[in-house]
Amino acid sequence: MRVTKKVVLWTAGILLVPALAIIGWSYAALSDDGRDTASVLRVIDGDTIDVDLDGEETRVRLLNIDTPETKHPDEAVQCLGSEASDFLEELLPTGTEVQLEYDVEREDHYGRTLAGVFHEDSLVNSQIATQGLGVAVVYEPNRKFYDQVKAAEHNARNHQAGLFDPEVDCALPQQLTNLQDNIDQAPEDLPSDVAGVEESLETLAPLQAQVDEYLSLLAELSDNDGPRFLALVYADRLDDFENQLASHQSALQERETALTEHKTELEAEAERKREEEERQRAEEERQEAAAEAERQRQQEAAEEQQQQQEAERQRRQQVEPDRGQTPDVQEQRSETSGSSGSSGSSSGSSSNSRSSNDSSGGSGSSGTSGSGAPSGYGTDADYPGYTGPRCYAPGGQYWRPC
Secondary structure, eight states, X not given: OOOOHXXXXXXXXHHHHHHHHHHHHHHHHXXXXXXXXXXXXXXXXXXXXXXXXXXXXXXXXXXXEEOOOSSOTTSOOOTTHHHHHHHHHHHSOTTOEEEEXXXXXOBOTTOOEEEEEEETTEXXXXXXXXXXXXXXXXXXXXXXXXXXXXXXXXXXXXXTOGGGOTTOTTSHHHHHHHHHHHXXXXXXXXXXXXXXXXXHHHHHHHHXXXXXXXXXXXXXXXXXXXXXXXXXHTTTTHHHHHHHHHXXXXXXXHHHHHHHHHHHHHHHXXXXXXXXXXXXXXXXXXXXXXXXXXXXXXXXXXXXXXXXXXXXXXXXXXXXXXXXXXXHHHHHHHOSOOOOTTTOOOOSSHHHHHHHHHHOOSSOOTTBOTTSOBTTOBOTXXXXXXXXXXXXXXXXXXXXXX
């Protein structure tokens, strides 16, 4: 049988097509290096994405990288958690083609696919760590990408990127620095009054509460009871943080003790001052009472003197008219009875008494003294040296001390 050139070519073509197909399939398997190609649907957080894998929506948790929490139902958004999500959204917008490379276990207990995610031949897991937005972590037995992610984290620490930037306000180092500044700004001088001391103690209270909270957090991180992410980020600095906080706590306690003792001293001094003021007030009241009593005594004495002066004035007013009368009238007013000089008999009427007295210088009335003065009365000679008030007998010639 004659074999033409056309038949040979046709036969070769039939044999070549399957061979090329086998070679192409083998090449494709080698180029993928065991990776699956997927398309990004959305970013969930800094280390989790949803992809379209073989037409099925699949949630992928990036291996060996942990970023700040943003979606945990029991925890608040952690420092730079939103920034980590934003970075991943910018790096892997919807529709981006990525390759998924797996390790020993392909799913976690939440049913998420565990993979290293590659974009343009670069491991996205380590890119996150390079920005300081995540730390390397191992969940055994998967540690395939740990070394590469850890190297990226180390680089971020050296360059103080992201979470390792000491000036990031929400990061723990900066929070402790702010606490240090607040403690340093607390006035050291002791206030001069109790109100000032109480205000200073009120200023210290929130600072002490913050120190206690941070110490509690560090204790939890050291015992692996706190947020795992923070423990990973600050694992090599926990002791330094604890020593720093212990120093703050000691300084605050010393300050509180000094203020409390000073407050006690001020209160004691205030009490002494109050007692002294009360003593002075009591003394002033005693002196005022004594002065009032003296004023009352003087007033009563003045009133008594005034009464005496008024009595003396009235007495003199009574005496002055008597001085202008005749001796017969004065004698008639001073004597209670008269006697007759010739017969010695007394008369019951005032006219007979007056006639008897006028006609006889014999024996006098029993109501007068031998000198003619009424009983109990006398003259200056009878009371030598007397300077007190005088009570005069009718007629004003004789007197006696009042």
